Protein backbone atom coordinates (compact mmCIF):
# COMPACT_ATOMS: atom_id res chain seq x y z
CA UNK A 1 0.00 0.00 0.00
CA UNK A 2 1.24 3.48 -0.87
CA UNK A 3 2.18 6.04 1.80
CA UNK A 4 -0.77 8.09 0.58
CA UNK A 5 -3.24 5.23 1.18
CA UNK A 6 -1.70 4.53 4.60
CA UNK A 7 -2.24 8.19 5.46
CA UNK A 8 -5.84 8.04 4.25
CA UNK A 9 -6.42 4.91 6.34
CA UNK A 10 -5.00 6.57 9.47
CA UNK A 11 -7.01 9.77 8.90
CA UNK A 12 -10.26 7.79 8.64
CA UNK A 13 -9.40 5.71 11.70
CA UNK A 14 -8.67 8.92 13.68
CA UNK A 15 -12.06 10.27 12.63
CA UNK A 16 -13.74 7.04 13.82
CA UNK A 17 -11.98 7.28 17.18
CA UNK A 18 -13.19 10.89 17.57
CA UNK A 19 -16.75 9.88 16.65
CA UNK A 20 -16.82 6.97 19.11
CA UNK A 21 -15.19 9.03 21.88
CA UNK A 22 -17.83 11.76 21.38
CA UNK A 23 -20.66 9.19 21.61
CA UNK A 24 -19.19 7.68 24.79
CA UNK A 25 -18.20 10.95 26.50
CA UNK A 26 -21.60 11.49 28.25
CA UNK A 27 -20.88 8.20 30.08
CA UNK A 28 -17.40 9.22 31.32
CA UNK A 29 -15.80 6.43 29.33
CA UNK A 30 -12.03 6.12 29.73
CA UNK A 31 -9.78 6.66 26.70
CA UNK A 32 -10.68 4.26 23.89
CA UNK A 33 -8.18 1.52 23.01
CA UNK A 34 -7.80 1.27 19.25
CA UNK A 35 -7.26 -1.95 17.30
CA UNK A 36 -6.40 -1.11 13.66
CA UNK A 37 -6.82 -3.48 10.74
CA UNK A 38 -4.52 -4.42 7.93
CA UNK A 39 -5.60 -1.81 5.37
CA UNK A 40 -5.85 -4.47 2.63
CA UNK A 41 -6.66 -8.19 2.43
CA UNK A 42 -8.68 -8.29 5.64
CA UNK A 43 -12.14 -9.52 4.56
CA UNK A 44 -13.03 -13.23 4.64
CA UNK A 45 -16.17 -12.71 2.52
CA UNK A 46 -16.87 -10.99 -0.80
CA UNK A 47 -19.78 -10.98 -3.26
CA UNK A 48 -19.72 -9.94 -6.89
CA UNK A 49 -22.16 -9.74 -9.77
CA UNK A 50 -21.06 -11.42 -13.01
CA UNK A 51 -20.98 -9.58 -16.35
CA UNK A 52 -21.11 -11.55 -19.61
CA UNK A 53 -19.62 -10.02 -22.77
CA UNK A 54 -19.65 -12.39 -25.74
CA UNK A 55 -17.64 -15.43 -24.66
CA UNK A 56 -16.00 -13.49 -21.85
CA UNK A 57 -17.24 -12.91 -18.31
CA UNK A 58 -15.87 -11.04 -15.31
CA UNK A 59 -16.66 -9.92 -11.76
CA UNK A 60 -18.33 -6.54 -11.44
CA UNK A 61 -19.47 -4.22 -8.65
CA UNK A 62 -21.58 -1.07 -8.66
CA UNK A 63 -20.41 2.38 -7.67
CA UNK A 64 -22.54 3.32 -4.64
CA UNK A 65 -22.98 6.93 -5.76
CA UNK A 66 -23.28 6.75 -9.55
CA UNK A 67 -24.75 3.18 -9.58
CA UNK A 68 -22.46 2.54 -12.60
CA UNK A 69 -21.01 -0.95 -12.89
CA UNK A 70 -17.26 -1.41 -12.89
CA UNK A 71 -15.07 -4.41 -13.64
CA UNK A 72 -13.28 -6.04 -10.67
CA UNK A 73 -10.34 -8.31 -11.48
CA UNK A 74 -8.89 -8.12 -7.98
CA UNK A 75 -10.44 -6.85 -4.77
CA UNK A 76 -7.89 -5.51 -2.24
CA UNK A 77 -10.27 -5.61 0.80
CA UNK A 78 -10.70 -9.40 0.36
CA UNK A 79 -8.13 -11.81 1.75
CA UNK A 80 -5.41 -13.20 -0.51
CA UNK A 81 -7.19 -16.57 -0.83
CA UNK A 82 -10.27 -14.89 -2.32
CA UNK A 83 -8.14 -12.76 -4.67
CA UNK A 84 -6.30 -15.87 -5.91
CA UNK A 85 -9.58 -17.74 -6.31
CA UNK A 86 -11.22 -14.92 -8.33
CA UNK A 87 -8.80 -15.28 -11.21
CA UNK A 88 -8.50 -19.07 -11.09
CA UNK A 89 -12.26 -19.56 -10.91
CA UNK A 90 -13.04 -17.38 -13.93
CA UNK A 91 -10.30 -19.07 -15.95
CA UNK A 92 -12.13 -22.37 -15.38
CA UNK A 93 -15.65 -21.04 -15.88
CA UNK A 94 -15.01 -18.89 -18.99
CA UNK A 95 -14.55 -21.82 -21.44
CA UNK A 96 -17.18 -24.01 -19.75
CA UNK A 97 -20.68 -23.44 -21.14
CA UNK A 98 -22.35 -25.57 -18.42
CA UNK A 99 -20.86 -23.57 -15.55
CA UNK A 100 -21.11 -20.23 -17.33
CA UNK A 101 -24.69 -20.24 -18.65
CA UNK A 102 -26.90 -17.73 -16.78
CA UNK A 103 -24.41 -17.34 -13.91
CA UNK A 104 -25.18 -13.94 -12.39
CA UNK A 105 -23.41 -13.82 -9.01
CA UNK A 106 -20.40 -15.30 -7.22
CA UNK A 107 -20.02 -15.23 -3.42
CA UNK A 108 -16.77 -16.18 -1.70
CA UNK A 109 -16.33 -17.21 1.94
CA UNK A 110 -12.82 -17.96 3.13
CA UNK A 111 -10.86 -18.42 6.35
CA UNK A 112 -7.37 -17.93 7.76
CA UNK A 113 -7.08 -21.72 7.28
CA UNK A 114 -7.20 -21.14 3.48
CA UNK A 115 -10.46 -23.07 2.99
CA UNK A 116 -13.07 -21.71 0.59
CA UNK A 117 -16.77 -21.91 -0.14
CA UNK A 118 -17.68 -20.54 -3.56
CA UNK A 119 -21.38 -19.98 -4.22
CA UNK A 120 -22.44 -19.74 -7.86
CA UNK A 121 -25.88 -18.17 -8.35
CA UNK A 122 -27.85 -18.86 -11.54
CA UNK A 123 -30.95 -17.70 -13.38
CA UNK A 124 -31.65 -21.30 -14.43
CA UNK A 125 -32.27 -24.67 -12.80
CA UNK A 126 -29.19 -26.80 -12.08
CA UNK A 127 -29.12 -30.41 -13.30
CA UNK A 128 -26.80 -33.41 -12.92
CA UNK A 129 -24.67 -32.17 -15.80
CA UNK A 130 -24.03 -28.96 -13.86
CA UNK A 131 -23.19 -31.00 -10.75
CA UNK A 132 -20.63 -33.10 -12.64
CA UNK A 133 -19.02 -29.92 -14.01
CA UNK A 134 -18.98 -28.34 -10.54
CA UNK A 135 -17.31 -31.45 -9.08
CA UNK A 136 -14.60 -31.26 -11.69
CA UNK A 137 -14.19 -27.51 -10.98
CA UNK A 138 -13.76 -28.31 -7.27
CA UNK A 139 -11.01 -30.88 -8.04
CA UNK A 140 -9.14 -28.41 -10.25
CA UNK A 141 -9.32 -25.63 -7.66
CA UNK A 142 -8.18 -28.01 -4.93
CA UNK A 143 -4.80 -28.26 -6.67
CA UNK A 144 -4.35 -24.61 -5.49
CA UNK A 145 -6.32 -24.36 -2.21
CA UNK A 146 -6.45 -26.75 0.79
CA UNK A 147 -10.22 -27.25 0.51
CA UNK A 148 -12.85 -25.85 -1.84
CA UNK A 149 -16.61 -26.32 -1.55
CA UNK A 150 -18.93 -25.29 -4.34
CA UNK A 151 -22.57 -24.34 -3.87
CA UNK A 152 -24.92 -23.92 -6.81
CA UNK A 153 -27.97 -21.78 -6.16
CA UNK A 154 -31.00 -21.20 -8.34
CA UNK A 155 -34.69 -20.53 -7.65
CA UNK A 156 -35.76 -22.97 -4.89
CA UNK A 157 -32.54 -24.95 -5.48
CA UNK A 158 -29.29 -25.40 -3.56
CA UNK A 159 -26.75 -28.00 -4.65
CA UNK A 160 -23.82 -28.44 -2.27
CA UNK A 161 -20.43 -29.95 -3.24
CA UNK A 162 -19.28 -31.13 -0.62
CA UNK A 163 -20.07 -28.74 2.25
CA UNK A 164 -21.66 -25.36 2.82
CA UNK A 165 -19.04 -24.26 5.34
CA UNK A 166 -15.34 -23.58 5.90
CA UNK A 167 -13.39 -24.68 8.94
CA UNK A 168 -11.66 -21.66 10.45
CA UNK A 169 -8.75 -21.83 12.91
CA UNK A 170 -8.43 -18.70 15.03
CA UNK A 171 -5.33 -18.03 17.13
CA UNK A 172 -6.39 -16.46 20.44
CA UNK A 173 -3.78 -15.80 23.14
CA UNK A 174 -1.67 -18.78 22.15
CA UNK A 175 -4.60 -21.20 21.79
CA UNK A 176 -6.11 -22.26 18.48
CA UNK A 177 -9.89 -22.47 18.25
CA UNK A 178 -11.68 -24.37 15.51
CA UNK A 179 -14.87 -22.84 14.11
CA UNK A 180 -17.33 -23.99 11.49
CA UNK A 181 -18.36 -20.92 9.47
CA UNK A 182 -21.49 -21.57 7.44
CA UNK A 183 -22.22 -19.86 4.12
CA UNK A 184 -24.97 -17.23 4.52
CA UNK A 185 -24.74 -17.23 8.34
CA UNK A 186 -23.23 -14.45 10.43
CA UNK A 187 -19.46 -14.56 10.93
CA UNK A 188 -17.15 -11.66 11.79
CA UNK A 189 -15.83 -10.48 8.39
CA UNK A 190 -12.33 -9.40 9.46
CA UNK A 191 -10.66 -12.46 11.00
CA UNK A 192 -7.53 -10.76 12.35
CA UNK A 193 -9.44 -7.92 14.00
CA UNK A 194 -11.92 -10.50 15.30
CA UNK A 195 -9.06 -12.25 17.13
CA UNK A 196 -8.08 -8.90 18.71
CA UNK A 197 -11.70 -8.40 19.75
CA UNK A 198 -11.86 -11.82 21.44
CA UNK A 199 -8.53 -11.15 23.20
CA UNK A 200 -9.83 -7.77 24.41
CA UNK A 201 -12.94 -9.49 25.82
CA UNK A 202 -10.67 -12.06 27.53
CA UNK A 203 -8.63 -9.25 29.11
CA UNK A 204 -11.84 -7.59 30.34
CA UNK A 205 -12.99 -10.74 32.16
CA UNK A 206 -9.55 -11.72 33.49
CA UNK A 207 -10.22 -10.57 37.09
CA UNK A 208 -13.73 -12.10 37.09
CA UNK A 209 -14.95 -15.57 38.01
CA UNK A 210 -18.24 -17.51 38.16
CA UNK A 211 -20.43 -18.17 35.12
CA UNK A 212 -20.92 -16.23 31.87
CA UNK A 213 -24.23 -15.56 30.19
CA UNK A 214 -24.09 -14.62 26.52
CA UNK A 215 -26.77 -13.28 24.19
CA UNK A 216 -26.50 -13.14 20.38
CA UNK A 217 -23.69 -15.70 20.53
CA UNK A 218 -23.70 -16.80 16.86
CA UNK A 219 -21.52 -19.89 16.36
CA UNK A 220 -19.75 -19.32 19.69
CA UNK A 221 -17.11 -16.83 18.52
CA UNK A 222 -16.76 -15.40 22.05
CA UNK A 223 -18.40 -18.23 24.02
CA UNK A 224 -15.71 -20.80 23.26
CA UNK A 225 -12.53 -18.81 24.05
CA UNK A 226 -14.22 -17.29 27.14
CA UNK A 227 -15.20 -20.77 28.34
CA UNK A 228 -11.54 -21.33 29.27
CA UNK A 229 -11.94 -18.56 31.84
CA UNK A 230 -15.42 -19.11 33.35
CA UNK A 231 -16.81 -22.14 35.23
CA UNK A 232 -19.77 -22.33 32.83
CA UNK A 233 -21.05 -20.48 29.78
CA UNK A 234 -24.67 -20.34 28.61
CA UNK A 235 -25.12 -18.75 25.17
CA UNK A 236 -28.32 -17.92 23.31
CA UNK A 237 -28.82 -17.26 19.62
CA UNK A 238 -31.83 -17.04 17.30
CA UNK A 239 -30.45 -18.56 14.05
CA UNK A 240 -30.71 -22.36 13.79
CA UNK A 241 -27.65 -22.89 11.51
CA UNK A 242 -25.49 -20.81 13.89
CA UNK A 243 -26.70 -22.81 16.91
CA UNK A 244 -25.90 -26.06 15.07
CA UNK A 245 -22.46 -24.71 14.14
CA UNK A 246 -21.93 -23.70 17.78
CA UNK A 247 -22.72 -27.28 18.95
CA UNK A 248 -20.20 -28.63 16.42
CA UNK A 249 -17.62 -26.06 17.59
CA UNK A 250 -18.10 -26.99 21.25
CA UNK A 251 -17.39 -30.63 20.40
CA UNK A 252 -14.42 -29.88 18.13
CA UNK A 253 -12.78 -27.73 20.79
CA UNK A 254 -13.49 -30.36 23.48
CA UNK A 255 -15.26 -27.94 25.80
CA UNK A 256 -17.51 -29.39 28.47
CA UNK A 257 -18.77 -26.23 30.16
CA UNK A 258 -20.68 -24.47 27.33
CA UNK A 259 -24.38 -24.78 26.55
CA UNK A 260 -25.95 -23.00 23.57
CA UNK A 261 -29.72 -22.60 23.36
CA UNK A 262 -31.73 -21.49 20.35
CA UNK A 263 -33.75 -18.60 21.72
CA UNK A 264 -34.33 -15.00 20.67
CA UNK A 265 -32.90 -12.51 23.15
CA UNK A 266 -36.43 -11.35 23.91
CA UNK A 267 -37.54 -14.96 24.67
CA UNK A 268 -34.50 -15.61 26.82
CA UNK A 269 -35.25 -12.45 28.81
CA UNK A 270 -38.78 -13.75 29.44
CA UNK A 271 -37.33 -17.09 30.60
CA UNK A 272 -34.86 -15.37 32.96
CA UNK A 273 -37.67 -13.29 34.43
CA UNK A 274 -39.76 -16.46 34.93
CA UNK A 275 -42.49 -15.11 32.62
CA UNK A 276 -42.34 -18.02 30.15
CA UNK A 277 -40.94 -21.53 29.94
CA UNK A 278 -39.42 -23.02 26.80
CA UNK A 279 -38.95 -26.69 25.91
CA UNK A 280 -35.67 -25.61 24.26
CA UNK A 281 -34.38 -24.85 27.78
CA UNK A 282 -35.17 -28.37 29.01
CA UNK A 283 -32.33 -29.76 31.12
CA UNK A 284 -30.96 -26.28 31.86
CA UNK A 285 -31.88 -24.88 35.27
CA UNK A 286 -30.95 -21.20 34.91
CA UNK A 287 -31.33 -20.64 38.67
CA UNK A 288 -28.44 -23.04 39.34
CA UNK A 289 -25.90 -20.83 37.57
CA UNK A 290 -23.78 -18.18 39.22
CA UNK A 291 -23.85 -15.60 36.42
CA UNK A 292 -21.50 -12.77 37.30
CA UNK A 293 -21.00 -11.52 33.77
CA UNK A 294 -23.04 -11.09 30.63
CA UNK A 295 -21.70 -10.59 27.11
CA UNK A 296 -23.94 -9.17 24.39
CA UNK A 297 -23.12 -8.70 20.70
CA UNK A 298 -26.44 -7.63 19.17
CA UNK A 299 -27.29 -6.72 15.56
CA UNK A 300 -27.29 -3.04 14.54
CA UNK A 301 -30.59 -2.29 16.33
CA UNK A 302 -29.03 -2.92 19.76
CA UNK A 303 -30.96 -4.44 22.69
CA UNK A 304 -34.69 -4.19 23.38
CA UNK A 305 -35.65 -2.47 26.63
CA UNK A 306 -36.65 -5.65 28.53
CA UNK A 307 -33.33 -7.33 27.70
CA UNK A 308 -31.46 -4.19 28.75
CA UNK A 309 -33.22 -4.21 32.11
CA UNK A 310 -32.52 -7.94 32.49
CA UNK A 311 -28.76 -7.58 31.90
CA UNK A 312 -28.64 -4.81 34.50
CA UNK A 313 -29.02 -7.63 37.07
CA UNK A 314 -25.40 -8.66 36.44
CA UNK A 315 -22.31 -7.01 37.89
CA UNK A 316 -20.26 -7.04 34.68
CA UNK A 317 -21.45 -6.44 31.14
CA UNK A 318 -19.26 -6.81 28.06
CA UNK A 319 -21.09 -5.07 25.21
CA UNK A 320 -19.78 -5.58 21.64
CA UNK A 321 -21.48 -3.34 19.10
CA UNK A 322 -21.48 -2.88 15.33
CA UNK A 323 -23.46 0.34 15.68
CA UNK A 324 -22.13 2.93 18.16
CA UNK A 325 -25.32 5.02 17.87
CA UNK A 326 -27.51 2.24 19.33
CA UNK A 327 -24.73 1.40 21.80
CA UNK A 328 -24.89 5.00 23.07
CA UNK A 329 -28.72 4.81 23.27
CA UNK A 330 -28.51 1.57 25.27
CA UNK A 331 -25.89 3.10 27.56
CA UNK A 332 -28.38 5.74 28.65
CA UNK A 333 -30.23 3.04 30.60
CA UNK A 334 -27.26 0.84 31.50
CA UNK A 335 -25.31 3.80 32.89
CA UNK A 336 -27.99 4.26 35.59
CA UNK A 337 -26.60 1.13 37.27
CA UNK A 338 -23.16 0.60 35.66
CA UNK A 339 -20.00 2.60 34.88
CA UNK A 340 -18.09 2.33 31.62
CA UNK A 341 -14.80 0.84 32.82
CA UNK A 342 -13.21 0.25 29.40
CA UNK A 343 -13.88 1.07 25.80
CA UNK A 344 -12.35 -0.09 22.53
CA UNK A 345 -12.63 0.44 18.80
CA UNK A 346 -11.97 -2.54 16.53
CA UNK A 347 -11.50 -1.48 12.91
CA UNK A 348 -13.36 -4.39 11.31
CA UNK A 349 -14.32 -2.30 8.27
CA UNK A 350 -11.38 -0.18 7.00
CA UNK A 351 -12.17 2.50 4.39
CA UNK A 352 -15.85 2.52 5.36
CA UNK A 353 -17.55 4.69 8.00
CA UNK A 354 -18.57 1.59 10.02
CA UNK A 355 -17.34 1.28 13.59
CA UNK A 356 -17.16 -1.87 15.71
CA UNK A 357 -16.88 -1.03 19.41
CA UNK A 358 -16.65 -2.74 22.77
CA UNK A 359 -17.34 -1.48 26.28
CA UNK A 360 -16.92 -3.12 29.66
CA UNK A 361 -19.52 -1.99 32.19
CA UNK A 362 -19.15 -2.65 35.90
CA UNK A 363 -21.79 -2.14 38.59
CA UNK A 364 -21.56 1.24 40.30
CA UNK A 365 -19.83 1.00 43.68
Ligand SMILES: C[S@@+](CC[C@H](N)C(=O)[O-])C[C@H]1O[C@@H](n2cnc3c(N)ncnc32)[C@H](O)[C@@H]1O
Pocket residue numbers: 186187188215216217218219220221222236237238239242263264265266297298299322
Ligand atom coordinates in the same frame (compact mmCIF):
# COMPACT_ATOMS: atom_id res chain seq x y z
C1 LIG B 1 -23.40 -9.24 15.43
S1 LIG B 1 -23.83 -10.95 15.33
C2 LIG B 1 -22.78 -11.59 16.59
C3 LIG B 1 -22.57 -13.08 16.58
C4 LIG B 1 -21.41 -13.61 17.40
N1 LIG B 1 -21.30 -12.95 18.68
C5 LIG B 1 -20.10 -13.50 16.64
O1 LIG B 1 -19.19 -12.79 17.11
O2 LIG B 1 -19.96 -14.14 15.60
C6 LIG B 1 -25.41 -10.93 16.02
C7 LIG B 1 -26.05 -12.30 16.17
O3 LIG B 1 -27.34 -12.10 16.76
C8 LIG B 1 -28.26 -13.00 16.18
N2 LIG B 1 -29.60 -12.38 16.41
C9 LIG B 1 -30.22 -11.45 15.68
N3 LIG B 1 -31.38 -11.10 16.26
C10 LIG B 1 -31.49 -11.83 17.40
C11 LIG B 1 -32.45 -11.92 18.44
N4 LIG B 1 -33.54 -11.17 18.43
N5 LIG B 1 -32.21 -12.77 19.45
C12 LIG B 1 -31.09 -13.53 19.49
N6 LIG B 1 -30.14 -13.51 18.53
C13 LIG B 1 -30.34 -12.67 17.50
C14 LIG B 1 -27.82 -13.12 14.73
O4 LIG B 1 -28.27 -14.34 14.17
C15 LIG B 1 -26.28 -13.06 14.88
O5 LIG B 1 -25.75 -14.34 15.02
